Amino acid sequence: MAHIHARPPEGAAADWTIPQDWSAYTPQDHGVWDRLFARQAAMLPGRVVPEFLEGLDMLRMTKPGVPDFEELSERLMRRTGWQVVAVPGLVPDRVFFKHLANRRFVAGRFIRTPEQLDYLEEPDVFHDVFGHVPLLAHPVFADYMQAYGEGGLRAERMGAIERLARLYWYTVEFGLIRQDGELRLYGAGIVSSHGESIFALDDPSPNRLGFDLRRLMRTQYRIDDYQQSYFVIDSFEDLLRQTVETDFAPLYRELEGTDDLEADAVLPEDRVYTLGTQERTAP
């Protein structure tokens, strides 16, 4: 989500979408997907929310190879009215929000190389599709993603994108949830990463704090390493309700007068599940 070009690159439509060109994937591309898939599928049960695994199943994502976006969209459309569309890379905020508001998830179509299984500069199709798409089959999470897109369009008009982007970061990308008294994963940035799927739940280093919308919009985040703090929601219903019912305009105005919090900050009013040692990032 960065302003990189004012206009779509050549070959892309006005809304920045491009054909996935599924037949162009090589056996090596499909092989990379299969390796990543097998590794995550073996590790995630018991760690990820069951809704994620149900989504994989329902969308037939267990089928080998890079998924065909058209097939995926057809199943998703029947279930929650969402589609998956390909884009050439990062798109401008406005374009991104507009797609979400219209229940279209934009995904990169390229896939990392076998030498890069754990390293990524830009989100590829494994992150975007394996990480994000299964939960779009969940009706409540699907509504949350649309509400986020609509909120993004409003935030853009109010100059508050940076604040709202933190909500996306700490929920859609790096969110944890408490179910039956246990912490579980649901953020796409975590579930598409082998290392972070373990770190986010088991490592003593990061903080795990109760979700608080206002607090979270003040909190900086790391883009160069695993997170120093994870925020834990009580349910997808609660996340959706807070996002829809909060009047963000006065909140943005109020936050203009407050300082940002460091990514590892812990406040007296935080609901602390785990107070992290922050060992991983210690100098």
Ligand SMILES: [Fe+2]
């Ligand atoms: Fe993502």
